[in-house]
Amino acid sequence: xxRVKRGVIAHKRREKILKYTxxxxxxxxxxxxxxxxxxxxAWTHAFRGRKEKKRTxxxxxxxxxxxxxxxxxxxxxxxxxxLKAKKIDLDRKTLxxxxxxxxxxxxxxxxxxx
Numbered sequence: 001x002x003r004v005k006r007g008v009i010a011h012k013r014r015e016k017i018l019k020y021t022x023x024x025x026x027x028x029x030x031x032x033x034x035x036x037x038x039x040x041x042a043w044t045h046a047f048r049g050r051k052e053k054k055r056t057x058x059x060x061x062x063x064x065x066x067x068x069x070x071x072x073x074x075x076x077x078x079x080x081x082x083l084k085a086k087k088i089d090l091d092r093k094t095l096x097x098x099x100x101x102x103x104x105x106x107x108x109x110x111x112x113x114x
Contacts, residue, residue, distance in 0.1 A: 018032065020039055024042075058092060060096070062092060064096040065079060065096050065099055072107060079113055083109075088109070095109070
């Protein structure tokens with residue numbers, strides 16, 4: 001049986017790991033063992049972060065809607081309840097965008113809800 005040397009494949013694997021850790025601090029960008037450990041944690045947090053981002057944006061939209069609605073004399077809970085009662089299908093992202101960038105359109109929506 002012929003001898004198989006695996007140096008090339010092992011080197012490629014190590015280079016791939018170090019490519020992912022480009023930009024990490026200290027030895028985690030250059031030492032293979034530290035890089036592996038850092039990636040293990042980094043990818044876990046990245047997965048969790050993608051889920052958390054959705055939560056934080058929804059909270060931000062709620063704050064924007066509430067602030068704009070209160071200027072027009074209506075609290076957030078009444079705006080959302082009114083939208084559901086009148087069967088107006090506007091999500092919070094769109095409402096927040098209207099409140100921030102197009103106050104006249106947002107005011108028209110609030111008037112329809114009243």
